Amino acid sequence: MAAPPRPAPSPPAPRRLDTSDVLQQIMAITDQSLDEAQARKHALNCHRMKPALFSVLCEIKEKTASSFLTRPCEETTKQAFLVSIRGIQDEDPPDAQLLRLDNMLLAEGVCRPEKRGRGGAVARAGTATPGGCPNDNSIEHSDYRAKLSQIRQIYHSELEKYEQACREFTTHVTNLLQEQSRMRPVSPKEIERMVGAIHGKFSAIQMQLKQSTCEAVMTLRSRLLDARRKRRNFSKQATEVLNEYFYSHLNNPYPSEEAKEELARKGGLTISQVSNWFGNKRIRYKKNMGKFQEEATIYTGKTAVDTTEVGVPGNHASCLSTPSSGSSGPFPLPSAGDAFLTLRTLASLQPPPGGGCLQSQAQGSWQGATPQPATASPAGDPGSINSSTSN
DNA sequence: CCACATGATTCCTA
DNA sequence: TAGGAATCATGTGG
Numbered sequence: 001m002a003a004p005p006r007p008a009p010s011p012p013a014p015r016r017l018d019t020s021d022v023l024q025q026i027m028a029i030t031d032q033s034l035d036e037a038q039a040r041k042h043a044l045n046c047h048r049m050k051p052a053l054f055s056v057l058c059e060i061k062e063k064t065a066s067s068f069l070t071r072p073c074e075e076t077t078k079q080a081f082l083v084s085i086r087g088i089q090d091e092d093p094p095d096a097q098l099l100r101l102d103n104m105l106l107a108e109g110v111c112r113p114e115k116r117g118r119g120g121a122v123a124r125a126g127t128a129t130p131g132g133c134p135n136d137n138s139i140e141h142s143d144y145r146a147k148l149s150q151i152r153q154i155y156h157s158e159l160e161k162y163e164q165a166c167r168e169f170t171t172h173v174t175n176l177l178q179e180q181s182r183m184r185p186v187s188p189k190e191i192e193r194m195v196g197a198i199h200g201k202f203s204a205i206q207m208q209l210k211q212s213t214c215e216a217v218m219t220l221r222s223r224l225l226d227a228r229r230k231r232r233n234f235s236k237q238a239t240e241v242l243n244e245y246f247y248s249h250l251n252n253p254y255p256s257e258e259a260k261e262e263l264a265r266k267g268g269l270t271i272s273q274v275s276n277w278f279g280n281k282r283i284r285y286k287k288n289m290g291k292f293q294e295e296a297t298i299y300t301g302k303t304a305v306d307t308t309e310v311g312v313p314g315n316h317a318s319c320l321s322t323p324s325s326g327s328s329g330p331f332p333l334p335s336a337g338d339a340f341l342t343l344r345t346l347a348s349l350q351p352p353p354g355g356g357c358l359q360s361q362a363q364g365s366w367q368g369a370t371p372q373p374a375t376a377s378p379a380g381d382p383g384s385i386n387s388s389t390s391n
Numbered sequence: 392c393c394a395c396a397t398g399a400t401t402c403c404t405a
Numbered sequence: 406t407a408g409g410a411a412t413c414a415t416g417t418g419g
Contacts, residue, residue, distance in 0.1 A: 044401090229398065229414085230399095231415050232398080232416080233396085233397065233416060233417085234397090234398080273398075276398060276399060279407090279409075279410095280398070283410065286409095287410095336398050
């Protein structure tokens with residue numbers, strides 16, 4: 001390491017120096033050892049020209065808004081850090097994401113220090129089964145609360161650590177800058193900006209903490225409060241309503257949105273429960289049609305009776321055999337015998353002209369054809385529900 | 392306790 | 406995005 005030429009080897013505080021000499025010495029401090037630099041700094045501080053020079057520097061700094069003029073060697077690293085975060089502070093301020101995280105942590109009861117995180121989590125878990133079956137959720141929820149409490153503790157202790165570190169670092173940097181301000185122009189604004197940058201940096205870290213806490217809570221929720229664990233069988237009435245629709249639309253068991261709404265309303269279910277039910281029903285019926293024959297007979301017979309009672313026989317029945325539904329594959333039938341059985345029960349719902357049409361459809365399959373869009377069922381499914389079930 | 396039924400979820404496809 | 410298929414997890418009856 002070749003030492004750069006040093007300007008004035010002699011006394012630390014020369015008696016007569018013009019401003020350029022003083023400046024030169026300030027710049028030379030960077031190349032000196034710590035002790036030397038300290039001694040020289042002290043000498044310069046005591047120099048009679050210093051106040052004047054300092055005010056000139058301040059003025060220049062104000063005008064140019066430039067970066068640091070000097071960089072005492074012992075602070076190089078920290079200043080590098082400060083410079084590096086200087087760019088970061090201009091990023092978008094505490095944004096919506098932080099707000100969302102805060103809201104979620106609040107809702108989950110994590111934000112409140114140790115106040116039994118009931119409110120959000122548990123209350124929401126209670127409504128997590130929209131099927132109208134209120135659950136008693138005491139046992140697993142106590143487990144959930146215990147784990148949530150652990151998460152909360154970790155969260156708060158980490159948060160406290162970060163906050164303390166942030167405070168300490170801020171104080172440290174502020175002190176440094178204040179000390180530096182004796183040597184170079186450091187405006188309060190600059191200090192403020194630095195502090196802001198530090199806070200920005202630490203709040204980014206805090207955001208990560210919040211994010212991982214949120215993730216932990218979500219995982220916990222999905223594990224302990226998963227809706228599947230809350231499963232309740234549907235009420236008999238709901239099952240009947242669904243089955244009636246299913247078997248009376250056996251060649252096209254794809255209820256439209258309106259039909260789903262109606263079914264949901266009648267069965268006290270949600271739309272997604274209705275969709276799930278039909279999804280499950282279709283696949284299970286298709287897999288094992290023989291098993292469902294009895295059920296099919298019951299419901300198709302029943303709906304046939306219902307419709308005649310209501311007196312609108314052609315309404316939903318017509319949708320079974322409409323040309324457009326014939327354009328896609330109808331429901332598959334298990335075997336010739338089963339097919340006949342189903343057809344016979346279905347046929348009781350068919351208006352005479354569509355009979356042949358139905359037969360040809362019924363020998364096809366839902367599969368292979370694109371799922372019948374609900375709108376393609378021109379009989380007006382919603383109407384068919386309304387007319388076919390009177391309750 | 393076990394087997395089966397059933398509601399919900401996930402992944403994939405058209 | 407809806408639906409199919411596989412799967413999970415709970416409910417239920419013997």
